[in-house]
Amino acid sequence: MSAPETPAGGTVARTPFGRTRRGEPVERWELRLPSGAAAHVLTRGAALHRLRVPDAAGALGDVVVALPDVAAYEAAEGYPGAVVGRVANRLAGGRFSVDGVEHRVPVNDGPNALHGGAEGFDQRVWRAEEVTGGEGPAVRLTLRSLEGDMGFPGELVARVTYELSGGADGVRLRLRYEATTSAPTPVNLTNHAYVNLDGPGTVEDHVLRAHASRYLPVDEVLVPTGELRDVAGTPFDFRAPTRLGERLREPDEQLLRAGGYDHCLVLDGAGGGERVVAELTGPRSGRRLRVLTDAPGLQLYTGNFLDGAWRDPAGRPVRQGDALCLETQLLPDAVNRPAFTAGELGGGLDGGVLRPGAVFTGTTTFALDA
Template identity: 70%
Template sequence: MQSTTPPAGTGTPATGAVTRTVFGRTLRGEVVHRLELRLSSGASAAVLTRGAALQQLRVPDRDGTLGDVVAGLADVAAYEADTGYLGAVVGRVANRIAGGRFELEGTRHQVPVNDGAQALHGGVEGFDQRVWHAEEVTGGAGPAVRLRLVSPDGDMGFPGELLAEVVYALSEDASGVHLELAYRAGTDAPTPVSLTNHAYLNLDGPGTGTVEDHELVLAAGRYLPVDGGLVPTGELADVTGTPFDFRAPRRVGASLREADEQLLLAGGYDHNWVLDDCGPGRFATAAVLTSARSGRTLTVSTDRPGVQFYSGNFLTGAVRTPEGRPVRQGDALCLETQALPDAVNRPEFRTAEFGDVVLRPGQVWETRTVLTLAAG
């Protein structure tokens, strides 16, 4: 399923602006800024320097009414208390590393575990908890900001100094509002890299009800079964005849309560799908999410080989939107474009089809994902 969606920063020029305000301070005293990207139509996105987090994405519904479609929090204290990575750019390696252990160039490395026996999203203090440097980017089709982070050698057990950046660019044309996330990274020593954004999505608005009635398409004929630690077993399983077949539109909640072993292990969906048409040098549609209630449709396009679909299984209501609405189990979902999980420990996940998760000196790691939101 090749993407017909143009990336943000191309197509018909759009006017817009970036507004920077102080969002608060961390417990360490670091200033956190909020950068709002606004289009002339009123559509907007807000990004925080803490975690390079997408805090808000306001787009029209079928009636033209603007509304937020990502779960954000009201203040810095709420983000520091959160354990769900709301809207953050996670890394140095997204998803789980089995036992937090991996070996490179004959040297063993240990990432502090923070998800049972596994290291999740970069370990105990990943990129989601760091304050990134931000600057406005001009010259594109709409407002954009670049966020940069220096991760020193040995950070959370990872080798080499890593320079990471993500550019958020907002634009719109006749096909909808486009939010592009363009990532880059460089290193001075071999190190695994897999960044992604951990936005929680509800096309009717966070805290307004379940996403189980949203319809989802995943352009993937294979998925990765997991073990009890939610680490892939190594099998690339066919989705045919299983609750994991989203090749045609399927209600998110259609099979959530089936007695399927994989769904029981994860308490719902928390699995990686191996994308048919996406991967290194192949930018295409990964997922399409639709809500009949609001009329909004989200198309996710990427050049990553996998997408982690998480159905919000562990949301407890402790997360509250800036308006004070609790977000409970199943009230939001994540579609995280990424390398295949635990690839640093699995050579079969580091082929030409999927790309190598290990970045080496002299190389530049680049990837992009575009979220396109339309209403009808």
């Protein structure tokens, strides 16, 4: 597809990216600004493939981990760049109940179901279409998840729109999530991009600030215990800018269980709409990422399970600590944890459940400057 100019001055281009092992064609959609900044989105997994933005010297570079082809994405564990669901994060025991009826999701993470099960949304090819009339070039991806898909009730239609915009204050990539259902079902959508603002190398020198006064401790299989714990005096206190590696190797039971950070920060100001919840800076590039969201949670994951099996397009291995994830979401396992859906933490859902006639919505913006 050609790259017509959008009303906001950017372009949208669609190109083939290969085929899945099942023979399904995968497309890559490029959203590009006149400055050269660009986002690439794949129809497989609705994945953020690349995000190229300038550093402090004006040089464009990728700030998310990319893999070279469809086969690499299919072989990769860890959900690189994907939109995950039907329920992001871990469902304890791979089970939940809605209106007194128990449902089971095939486990794929020890005793738990992770990111929607073995055949979650990251494994599917979504339908894509260009969206016009916004602040910049945009693409909307749609997936229909049938009744009984991975054990979930109801037919769910999920959509995510990526929109890229820019100006004197930097580059913004906005993700808008929507979902509707034919029967009550839990839903929790997020993006699982792996970020390194400095390009290849460690993220331990990145500095993070997060507006979160509480976090969710986890048990031995990394499922939240149900406690909303104060971050004060713990390695999870990022209320002041803190180098990621500063406390990473402290003998803290929570860090030891996860092999680093793999915990949900409970964000302040939930229910107040989209607001700045985190700020990340890369010391070598001078890039800054601000995360804005209307979600109540932010899963901080420091790539603890990356083992070098991934290779980026230049052939470099991606190892533990080479990237991190900042996954905006509803609180994990919320359908099984009433305290996680109380008040403004519920994200507008009824006990973590989306019901017919209602619409699940969520917005997250990644704002980058240098």
